[in-house]
Amino acid sequence: MNWILGPMLLILLIPIYESFQDEDIWQKMLAFASVSTKTSIMILVISVLRDDWMIGVVGVLVLSVGNASLMLLAQVLKRVNE
Amino acid sequence: MIDQLINIVSYGCIVVGLVFWLWGTWPLVGPRSVLYKLHTLSVADTLGSVAIVVGLLLKIPSEWPLLIMALIALAIWNTILGYVLAYCSTEEPND
Amino acid sequence: MTFFLDLCLRLTVWFLLTADPSPINIGIGIVVCLLIPRSATLSYTASLRDWGEALWQSVVAIPQAYIEAVEIMVRPHRYEDLTRKDVPPRRTPGLVFLDIFVITFTPKTIVTRYHKRGWYEVHWIRRRKPQ
Numbered sequence: 105m106n107w108i109l110g111p112m113l114l115i116l117l118i119p120i121y122e123s124f125q126d127e128d129i130w131q132k133m134l135a136f137a138s139v140s141t142k143t144s145i146m147i148l149v150i151s152v153l154r155d156d157w158m159i160g161v162v163g164v165l166v167l168s169v170g171n172a173s174l175m176l177l178a179q180v181l182k183r184v185n186e
Numbered sequence: 187m188i189d190q191l192i193n194i195v196s197y198g199c200i201v202v203g204l205v206f207w208l209w210g211t212w213p214l215v216g217p218r219s220v221l222y223k224l225h226t227l228s229v230a231d232t233l234g235s236v237a238i239v240v241g242l243l244l245k246i247p248s249e250w251p252l253l254i255m256a257l258i259a260l261a262i263w264n265t266i267l268g269y270v271l272a273y274c275s276t277e278e279p280n281d
Numbered sequence: 282m283t284f285f286l287d288l289c290l291r292l293t294v295w296f297l298l299t300a301d302p303s304p305i306n307i308g309i310g311i312v313v314c315l316l317i318p319r320s321a322t323l324s325y326t327a328s329l330r331d332w333g334e335a336l337w338q339s340v341v342a343i344p345q346a347y348i349e350a351v352e353i354m355v356r357p358h359r360y361e362d363l364t365r366k367d368v369p370p371r372r373t374p375g376l377v378f379l380d381i382f383v384i385t386f387t388p389k390t391i392v393t394r395y396h397k398r399g400w401y402e403v404h405w406i407r408r409r410k411p412q
Binding site: 105108111112115118119121122125128130131133134135137138141142145148149152155157160161163164167168171172174175178179181182 | 208211214230231235239249252253255259263266270271274275
């Protein structure tokens with residue numbers, strides 16, 4: 105099953121590259137949202153591979169907290185831009 | 187026999203998820219608008235990730251409470267994040 | 282009735298998180314779910330039929346989302362479009378949330394704005410140039 109992580113890492117490089125390259129703040133936010141989901145799914149995959157419950161809990165936490173913080177950040181950015 | 191079938195289905199789900207990831211993430215680099223990229227990202231990050239987690243669920247059913255929790259969190263948070271980003275990145279219409 | 286639905290949702294999340302069916306944990310779960318304050322702005326007047334319909338729609342949305350995903354992968358959808366979708370009368374905030382969830386969950390459509398006067402602004406991607 106370990107082969108899954110290789111393609112996942114390669115795909116993860118795309119949003120990371122995009123967040124460096126694009127100057128527009130909303131495009132950056134999109135890229136970060138994508139990074140947040142993808143890393144948490146990778147954490148889940150690793151937790152299943154190692155059969156370790158605790159890593160999986162961390163993955164689920166990152167999944168919800170990461171997205172929630174991005175929502176807050178988006179609202180703040182909207183206010184600042186007005 | 188059934189074990190093998192479940193194995194094949196779970197690998198199928200994971201591969202489909204990876205294809206969705208690749209297809210939906212690739213347009214991020216392009217010059218399209220934020221909203222267009224949101225559409226493709228909802229293919230990749232929501233549907234692709236759901237497929238991967240379902241594949242894991244079929245492989246290791248003993249961890250089902252955590253993985254179901256992950257599925258629910260994924261579907262709801264990602265979708266609502268898409269809505270919030272769409273809302274915040276567009277201007278208020280004047281009419 | 283919707284109080285009951287609310288409680289069920291909280292208990293589901295509790296049990297999925299703790300994954301422990303012992304009586305002590307069930308007791309703690311019920312106490313915690315009752316103690317967490319309930320939102321005062323959510324009005325609980327929506328009929329059970331509306332709720333059933335909305336929940337059913339969100340179940341149907343899952344296969345439909347995959348069908349749409351394959352569609353936009355096979356045939357490129359290059360054009361974008363903005364339409365309005367009317368909100369059925371007397372929608373409660375919970376139902377509006379479910380509506381927005383269902384529309385945004387399918388990859389071809391995203392709600393960009395909800396107007397209090399009664400419509401959603403929906404962003405589409407389409408195969409052909411819109412008129």
